[in-house]
Amino acid sequence: MAESLSLPLIDLSSSDRISTATCIRQACMDYGFFYLINHGLDDQLLENVFDESKKFFSLPLEEKMKLALKGDLGFSPLYAENLDPSTTRKGDSKESFHIGRLEDNEGHINQWPSEDLLPSWRFVMEKYYKQVLSTGKKLSSLIALALNLDEDFFEKEGGGLNRPLGVLRLLHYPGDMGVSDEIVYGASAHSDYGMITLLATDGVPGLQASNISFGSTLHLVCREKLKQPRIWEDVNHVKGAFIVNLGDMMERWSNCLFRSTLHRVMPTGKERYSIALFLDPNEDYIVECLPSCYSESCPPRFPPIRSGDYIRDRIAAAYSAS
Numbered sequence: 498m499a500e501s502l503s504l505p506l507i508d509l510s511s512s513d514r515i516s517t518a519t520c521i522r523q524a525c526m527d528y529g530f531f532y533l534i535n536h537g538l539d540d541q542l543l544e545n546v547f548d549e550s551k552k553f554f555s556l557p558l559e560e561k562m563k564l565a566l567k568g569d570l571g572f573s574p575l576y577a578e579n580l581d582p583s584t585t586r587k588g589d590s591k592e593s594f595h596i597g598r599l600e601d602n603e604g605h606i607n608q609w610p611s612e613d614l615l616p617s618w619r620f621v622m623e624k625y626y627k628q629v630l631s632t633g634k635k636l637s638s639l640i641a642l643a644l645n646l647d648e649d650f651f652e653k654e655g656g657g658l659n660r661p662l663g664v665l666r667l668l669h670y671p672g673d674m675g676v677s678d679e680i681v682y683g684a685s686a687h688s689d690y691g692m693i694t695l696l697a698t699d700g701v702p703g704l705q706a707s708n709i710s711f712g713s714t715l716h717l718v719c720r721e722k723l724k725q726p727r728i729w730e731d732v733n734h735v736k737g738a739f740i741v742n743l744g745d746m747m748e749r750w751s752n753c754l755f756r757s758t759l760h761r762v763m764p765t766g767k768e769r770y771s772i773a774l775f776l777d778p779n780e781d782y783i784v785e786c787l788p789s790c791y792s793e794s795c796p797p798r799f800p801p802i803r804s805g806d807y808i809r810d811r812i813a814a815a816y817s818a819s
């Protein structure tokens with residue numbers, strides 16, 4: 498059985514922003530994962546989102562396929578995505594639904610289930626999307642402080658998050674995986690692509706993050722993502738907390754000071770639901786080494802990239818692999 502990771506708890510409501518930022522800095526350097534508590538999101542709203550999500554995924558496949566992905570928004574069926582083609586040929590055993598920016602100003606058009614079938618669905622999702630995005634932005638100001646930047650660094654005009662690229666992803670892992678001659682993951686090993694992910698889970702286990710052993714100490718994988726052996730530890734559900742993890746774009750942006758960490762979802766035989774918000778800078782934003790993250794002795798390790806191109810290429814790779 499896997500050990501459980503003991504991750505730091507970050508209190509978003511703390512008035513001591515400097516010490517909160519210091520804790521975030523440590524968590525982002527050591528783990529790339531932490532729990533976010535007192536985030537202000539209404540429990541009832543979260544419950545409603547899980548309920549509506551369950552209603553959608555229990556529709557007949559034919560009905561769900563009417564909303565099949567257009568661009569990167571809409572429904573993605575079982576096995577459509579393979580996050581780690583090196584460990585499995587079969588895609589991941591999960592279905593998902595993706596909701597993007599609510600004001601469609603860049604041609605990314607959301608698809609919504611018909612009101613006859615799911616009358617409250619759109620209302621609940623839009624409400625949650627707005628609230629979780631605002632929580633993500635609040636967190637981003639603490640992350641800026643943690644990186645010794647002005648707290649409005651990401652949110653100010655031209656800062657990338659003033660018009661963020663937020664994608665809400667509803668996930669459903671069926672309990673029964675059927676019979677297969679190779680291991681079928683709920684989500685195979687991957688690190689997220691963007692800046693930060695705020696994940697709500699339903700309490701059913703399965704999520705694991707990867708540690709790697711160096712002699713007697715354990716470090717979560719960052720730049721050493723390809724090294725073996727990987728040691729997987731459970732990331733437990735903490736009631737009322739978001740699980741926050743950093744994506745590869747944040748790792749590049751911070752010149753590897755902050756780490757994105759490999760994680761996966763293992764099958765447990767139990768049905769599982771989760772809801773992730775992927776928060777990224779707007780498509781045109783150029784992600785290049787942050788001013789506080791390089792020096793003469795530590796020059797930028799990565800060339801600048803356009804946020805939209807980077808995310809698009811990573812999504813395309815995961816969908817073409819299964």
Ligand SMILES: O=C(O)CCC(=O)C(=O)O
Binds near residue numbers: 689696704761762
């Ligand atoms: O469902 C989960 O717990 C994790 C989902 C995830 O890692 C992802 O969608 O990137």
Ligand SMILES: [Fe+2]
Binds near residue numbers: 760
């Ligand atoms: Fe992930």
